[in-house]
Amino acid sequence: MNDTGLLPEGFHDRLPPAADGLRRFEGAVLGVAHGYGYEQVDPPLAEFEAGLANRLKGTAATDAVRFVDPVSQRTLAIRPDITAQVARIAATRMGHHPRPVRLSYAGPVLKLRAGELAPRRALRQIGAELIGLDSVAAAIEVVTVAVESLRAAGVTGISIDFTLPDLVATLAGDPPGPQHDALIAALDAKDAGRVAAIDPAYLPLVEAAGPFAAAVARLRATDAAGRLASRLDAIEAVVATLPADVGVTLDPTERHGFEYQSWLGFSLFARGVLGEVGRGGSYAVCHADGREEAAVGFSLYADALLDAGLGAKDRQRLFLPLGTAPAIATRLRGEGWVTVAALAEGDTPQAQLCTHVWDGETAQAVA
Ligand SMILES: N[C@@H](Cc1c[nH]c[nH+]1)C(=O)O
Numbered sequence: 001m002n003d004t005g006l007l008p009e010g011f012h013d014r015l016p017p018a019a020d021g022l023r024r025f026e027g028a029v030l031g032v033a034h035g036y037g038y039e040q041v042d043p044p045l046a047e048f049e050a051g052l053a054n055r056l057k058g059t060a061a062t063d064a065v066r067f068v069d070p071v072s073q074r075t076l077a078i079r080p081d082i083t084a085q086v087a088r089i090a091a092t093r094m095g096h097h098p099r100p101v102r103l104s105y106a107g108p109v110l111k112l113r114a115g116e117l118a119p120r121r122a123l124r125q126i127g128a129e130l131i132g133l134d135s136v137a138a139a140i141e142v143v144t145v146a147v148e149s150l151r152a153a154g155v156t157g158i159s160i161d162f163t164l165p166d167l168v169a170t171l172a173g174d175p176p177g178p179q180h181d182a183l184i185a186a187l188d189a190k191d192a193g194r195v196a197a198i199d200p201a202y203l204p205l206v207e208a209a210g211p212f213a214a215a216v217a218r219l220r221a222t223d224a225a226g227r228l229a230s231r232l233d234a235i236e237a238v239v240a241t242l243p244a245d246v247g248v249t250l251d252p253t254e255r256h257g258f259e260y261q262s263w264l265g266f267s268l269f270a271r272g273v274l275g276e277v278g279r280g281g282s283y284a285v286c287h288a289d290g291r292e293e294a295a296v297g298f299s300l301y302a303d304a305l306l307d308a309g310l311g312a313k314d315r316q317r318l319f320l321p322l323g324t325a326p327a328i329a330t331r332l333r334g335e336g337w338v339t340v341a342a343l344a345e346g347d348t349p350q351a352q353l354c355t356h357v358w359d360g361e362t363a364q365a366v367a
Pocket residue numbers: 081082083127128129257261279280281282283296297298299
């Protein structure tokens with residue numbers, strides 16, 4: 001057997017202590033969401049592709065691995081994003097629930113393609129969605145829950161990059177002018193030269209990206225017609241509720257990763273962690289009768305945090321030498337210890353990755 005290709009590209013095993021770290025992370029996040037009234041849903045790993053595609057306004061085909069189900073003979077999609085499944089549940093089986101509906105979730109997702117900066121395709125997604133509203137109050141709650149859950153999971157140095165995902169499309173008007181696609185491409189590339197050549201009026205949007213207060217001030221200064229005013233007011237109201245130690249930036253034209261988000265988008269970062277640790281924003285859920293329902297939510301991705309050592313923190317294992325009475329072991333576990341019992345002569349705390357040894361009376365740190 002050739003072991004070099006053990007798993008497909010973009011797929012990884014989570015080993016100890018990362019897998020245990022993930023369980024704790026998930027517990028902390030879902031616990032905070034639960035405290036705010038978000039109850040968990042647990043949709044299946046795969047479902048009819050037709051039920052997922054077009055569920056969120058702005059998404060055409062899903063970024064999903066598909067296959068034909070031998071039983072139903074229909075195309076199924078492995079979920080690339082649980083948000084669309086939560087939207088389906090809220091629009092169908094929970095359609096009769098009073099609004100807003102608050103739901104949380106955690107589970108594996110599979111992306112069709114890896115991103116340039118995010119080589120993983122098989123990820124774990126944990127999040128919460130508020131369906132029925134995308135007001136400033138709703139956005140404040142969702143951003144608050146996201147920040148609090150990261151904190152509860154032990155994440156420090158949190159920062160948020162806000163964006164206005166549908167801003168350019170809105171400014172470009174309906175129907176979009178002939179230069180629209182070129183303008184979007186230039187803004188996505190943050191290519192100031194090209195933006196200036198197409199329409200210098202959009203230049204401030206590229207130049208404004210940066211620390212929040214300064215970015216907002218710069219945008220307001222160049223927005224004589226007040227086309228951005230209501231959005232900037234709304235985002236300022238959200239930011240005003242954040243704890244002072246959360247870093248905040250604004251990148252008004254950032255759309256990367258915000259395929260279906262509408263007036264609000266945000267990326268979550270943690271100091272010392274490569275790439276985003278989560279993302280969220282406002283969006284619209286499409287119902288079968290053509291109705292659109294506003295929603296706002298966030299998803300966290302734990303792997304970058306675990307790579308940065310989140311799961312390795314607080315790993316305390318107490319070695320119980322051969323012959324330690326089971327009643328003592330039970331008591332120690334009751335006190336919160338992880339006990340690792342020697343089962344054979346010659347076993348050592350080092351071999352069992354223990355941080356402490358039971359000497360018969362107390363737990364001694366392993367030198
Ligand atoms: N599911 C989105 C984030 C999101 C949740 N709700 C709204 N947006 C993502 O993973 O990128």
